[in-house]
Amino acid sequence: MSSPRSEDTAAPGGTTPVGATDAELAALLTGWLPTQRWFSGKGETLTGVGLQARNVLARALPSATGGPLDVEQVLIEVDTAHGALRYQLWVGWHSADGPEAHLAAVIGEAGGLQAVDALHNPAVTSLVLQHIAQGTDLGPLRCRPEPDAEIDVEANGFVIGAEQSNTSVVFGNSAILKVFRRLEPGSNPDAEVHRALHRAGSTHVAVPLGEITGPLDGQDTTMGLLTRFYANSAEGWSMAVSSVRDLMAEGDLRADEVGGDLAAESYRLGEAVAAVHADLAGAFGTQTADNAELRRTLDTMAGEARRAAEQAPSLAPLLPGILDVFALAGEHAAGMNLQRIHGDLHLGQTLRTLTGWLIIDFEGEPSKSLEHRRALHSPLKDVAGMLRSYDYAGHQPLVGARPDAQHAYRAAEWTARNSTAFCDGYTAVLGYDPRQAGAVLRAFELEKAVYEVVYEHGHRPSWEAIPLQAVNRLVHAGGKS
Numbered sequence: 476m477s478s479p480r481s482e483d484t485a486a487p488g489g490t491t492p493v494g495a496t497d498a499e500l501a502a503l504l505t506g507w508l509p510t511q512r513w514f515s516g517k518g519e520t521l522t523g524v525g526l527q528a529r530n531v532l533a534r535a536l537p538s539a540t541g542g543p544l545d546v547e548q549v550l551i552e553v554d555t556a557h558g559a560l561r562y563q564l565w566v567g568w569h570s571a572d573g574p575e576a577h578l579a580a581v582i583g584e585a586g587g588l589q590a591v592d593a594l595h596n597p598a599v600t601s602l603v604l605q606h607i608a609q610g611t612d613l614g615p616l617r618c619r620p621e622p623d624a625e626i627d628v629e630a631n632g633f634v635i636g637a638e639q640s641n642t643s644v645v646f647g648n649s650a651i652l653k654v655f656r657r658l659e660p661g662s663n664p665d666a667e668v669h670r671a672l673h674r675a676g677s678t679h680v681a682v683p684l685g686e687i688t689g690p691l692d693g694q695d696t697t698m699g700l701l702t703r704f705y706a707n708s709a710e711g712w713s714m715a716v717s718s719v720r721d722l723m724a725e726g727d728l729r730a731d732e733v734g735g736d737l738a739a740e741s742y743r744l745g746e747a748v749a750a751v752h753a754d755l756a757g758a759f760g761t762q763t764a765d766n767a768e769l770r771r772t773l774d775t776m777a778g779e780a781r782r783a784a785e786q787a788p789s790l791a792p793l794l795p796g797i798l799d800v801f802a803l804a805g806e807h808a809a810g811m812n813l814q815r816i817h818g819d820l821h822l823g824q825t826l827r828t829l830t831g832w833l834i835i836d837f838e839g840e841p842s843k844s845l846e847h848r849r850a851l852h853s854p855l856k857d858v859a860g861m862l863r864s865y866d867y868a869g870h871q872p873l874v875g876a877r878p879d880a881q882h883a884y885r886a887a888e889w890t891a892r893n894s895t896a897f898c899d900g901y902t903a904v905l906g907y908d909p910r911q912a913g914a915v916l917r918a919f920e921l922e923k924a925v926y927e928v929v930y931e932h933g934h935r936p937s938w939e940a941i942p943l944q945a946v947n948r949l950v951h952a953g954g955k956s
């Protein structure tokens with residue numbers, strides 16, 4: 476029986492390698508990465524894997540499967556159609572002869588050892604939680620608690636959900652650790668924003684409890700973020716989907732008459748987003764866009780729309796109308812207010828807790844550079860993201876269903892009712908109605924809908940009709956052609 480190549484079972488760190496050779500590990504990862512949602516969900520096609528660092532984190536940890544487990548953090552660079560991207564992996568090695576490891580965790584076998592995704596092992600996640608609570612280092616990783624954090628180190632950690640951009644581990648009912656998969660050198664906006672808004676006294680973000688940082692290209696880089704876990708909370712997207720289902724099940728009741736009406740919650744969500752915008756402006760400052768800045772933004776939007784029309788053929792005939800809407804927005808955007816924003820806001824990024832709404836996942840638009848995600852943008856982009864999401868929620872029951880005029884009418888009615896409630900709540904807090912920015916708001920909705928057509932074209936082709944219909948509607952409501 477083989478055992479991991481560990482010679483020192485006492486301490487993490489050290490230079491003695493664990494596991495298989497670089498070439499063997501790279502070969503395993505080439506097959507495994509495309510099966511992971513956090514890797515393949517953004518449409519990355521793998522053409523090569525390069526190992527950049529292998530940092531020993533722990534040796535001979537107890538493991539229910541395959542005997543003692545050696546754990547390393549592996550930093551890789553992969554060549555994809557979108558260029559070279561960096562990822563973080565936590566790889567555990569144990570004997571391949573032992574009992575079967577949890578299937579979801581298995582990466583593959585090499586040299587008599589089995590490689591697993593170590594975040595699925597409670598002994599590993601428990602060790603990490605203890606290091607964060609104590610503020611101690613784990614190999615080259617700095618694990619630090621927030622000054623006021625209460626961390627229950629006894630709680631067991633389990634990986635949640637498959638449809639995520641990163642990997643999150645929930646500890647009992649008390650904390651959730653997000654291990655960032657795609658890395659760029661420097662502080663991740665998710666950690667930076669949670670900390671800043673918590674300091675500003677915001678009740679609309681999860682309380683930050685700790686952070687893991689480590690070196691990447693010589694810069695201290697966010698590798699993980701620990702926040703309070705809100706048990707018994709519901710995602711805004713699930714709430715919206717059940718509300719629409721209630722409405723569709725009732726042939727002759729209107730959106731305001733069914734039990735599942737969401738308008739009051741949408742109003743509160745609008746208030747929460749406005750409060751977060753106010754706190755972001757206070758914490759990171761504001762600016763007025765100058766003309767050069769505006770031109771750059773509009774040029775970027777137009778360039779992305781042209782590329783989108785090449786990727787999703789359904790957009791091609793609409794391209795001239797899309798460019799007209801962007802040009803029209805340029806005529807109305809002078810003096811636009813800029814500030815830090817969420818950057819990727821939709822109903823799936825909102826959580827209704829027992830006491831109110833939380834906004835989560837402040838990483839920004841994942842396909843954009845860190846510099847772009849940390850820059851100041853128009854808060855109307857977040858409002859546009861929410862309006863698009865209400866449109867999605869309203870229309871998703873029609874996907875794949877036989878055309879039904881009554882259901883189509885109800886979908887539009889639900890969308891209008893909840894979008895209006897959201898904007899009313901937003902206006903009540905800020906004293907500024909985003910709908911006043913008609914042409915500019917419409918352009919941002921259109922920008923997002925165009926992105927969504929490409930996203931759905933690549934990932935959920937049967938859903939492409941939802942954003943495509945919105946592109947059509949927005950072009951004809953606001954363009955010159």
Ligand SMILES: Nc1ncnc2c1ncn2[C@@H]1O[C@H](COP(=O)(O)OP(=O)(O)O)[C@@H](O)[C@H]1O
Nearest residue numbers: 639640641642643651681702703704705835836
């Ligand atoms: N503080 C929290 N309390 C409860 N659930 C949470 C919390 N933060 C995130 N979640 C759940 O975890 C999921 C993933 O979180 P998110 O930050 O969106 O990760 P990712 O970047 O991987 O998409 C969310 O959709 C939500 O259901």
Ligand SMILES: O=P(O)(O)O[C@H]1O[C@H](CO)[C@@H](O[C@H]2O[C@H](CO)[C@@H](O)[C@H](O)[C@H]2O)[C@H](O)[C@H]1O
Nearest residue numbers: 640712819821822823841860863864867927930
């Ligand atoms: O994983 P991310 O949060 O970065 O977002 C990607 O996947 C989302 C789908 O989960 C996609 O969102 C689109 O579908 C949602 C419903 O599933 C809807 O609420 C959003 O409004 C709509 O944009 C998102 O575009 C994509 O980047």
